[in-house]
Amino acid sequence: MNYDLSTELTQYQQRVNQFLEKQLSQYYAHNTPLVDAMSYAVLLGGKRVRPFLIYATGKMLGVPLTQLDHSAAAMEAIHAYSLVHDDLPAMDNDTLRRGKPTCHIAFDEATAILAGDALQSFAFELLAFDPTLNAEQKVAQMQWLSKSAGAKGMCLGQSLDLQSENKSILLNELELIHRNKTGALILASVMMGFNLSNYANNTDIQQKLVAYAEAIGLAFQVQDDILDVIGNSDIIGKTVGSDQALDKSTYPKLLGLDGAKQKAESLYQTAIAALDSLPFDTTALSALAEFIVKRES
Numbered sequence: 001m002n003y004d005l006s007t008e009l010t011q012y013q014q015r016v017n018q019f020l021e022k023q024l025s026q027y028y029a030h031n032t033p034l035v036d037a038m039s040y041a042v043l044l045g046g047k048r049v050r051p052f053l054i055y056a057t058g059k060m061l062g063v064p065l066t067q068l069d070h071s072a073a074a075m076e077a078i079h080a081y082s083l084v085h086d087d088l089p090a091m092d093n094d095t096l097r098r099g100k101p102t103c104h105i106a107f108d109e110a111t112a113i114l115a116g117d118a119l120q121s122f123a124f125e126l127l128a129f130d131p132t133l134n135a136e137q138k139v140a141q142m143q144w145l146s147k148s149a150g151a152k153g154m155c156l157g158q159s160l161d162l163q164s165e166n167k168s169i170l171l172n173e174l175e176l177i178h179r180n181k182t183g184a185l186i187l188a189s190v191m192m193g194f195n196l197s198n199y200a201n202n203t204d205i206q207q208k209l210v211a212y213a214e215a216i217g218l219a220f221q222v223q224d225d226i227l228d229v230i231g232n233s234d235i236i237g238k239t240v241g242s243d244q245a246l247d248k249s250t251y252p253k254l255l256g257l258d259g260a261k262q263k264a265e266s267l268y269q270t271a272i273a274a275l276d277s278l279p280f281d282t283t284a285l286s287a288l289a290e291f292i293v294k295r296e297s
Helices: 005-030 033-043 049-060 069-086 109-128 135-149 154-163 171-181 183-195 203-230 251-276 283-294
Strands: none
Touching: 005 033, 005 049, 005 069, 005 109, 005 283, 033 069, 033 109, 049 069, 049 183, 049 203, 049 283, 069 109, 069 135, 069 154, 069 183, 109 135, 135 154, 135 183, 154 171, 154 183, 171 183, 171 203, 171 251, 183 203, 203 251, 203 283, 251 283
């Protein structure tokens, strides 16, 4: 039977969304704009690529889905917080996210900042109180998430990205930005699925999964840059041309549109080669890699 990525993506979207709603329900008693903004930001929509990677990697390696729920939700909470803060006037100053008003537009700037802060704390609360993990596993998950989200990962990438506005930078500098800004959480997602498996101490498997994750992490950003040039705002759910408006260095700007497309294809082939050397059913991860470089949103 042919594998249907769309069906499994939808199943994991629904699973992590339902889990997030359940976990957030403990805050609803406070009935404050902060809680509403947190829920708005994390449940607004989205493909849930990072939770998918946690579920798909873990499932491939024999980890029960129930043991992956807290990690998947924590990752999505971190991702949502980053989007809330990225969209703020002090950073990208975007008004549209996932086809809806950004958090600071739907609420106000102060509430959006606090919602992002609270979602970050919420992520680590989810991991700390995961009843399915032992202490060693919790520490491993927190190490990956904290490292990838902070000044050695996503925040570093965002900072470098802001510094590069209205400047000409080299290709290797652009890759450094996006291996951190976008790639770090994607790598952490694969590793957080791997961490909970019986293969967690197998360095050969880990290295191959790292190669896969690093390739699709960069490919994701290359395709984002391409869509900012040729995409449709109604389809991608955010304003097309925002990179050009901010005079950002992007892959189409540095390589040309065709060169950027070739870069995405090369990264896809690297990812598939890494998976082909693994002794597991890598169908889901292979299909996601293809989706990343062919998506229109």
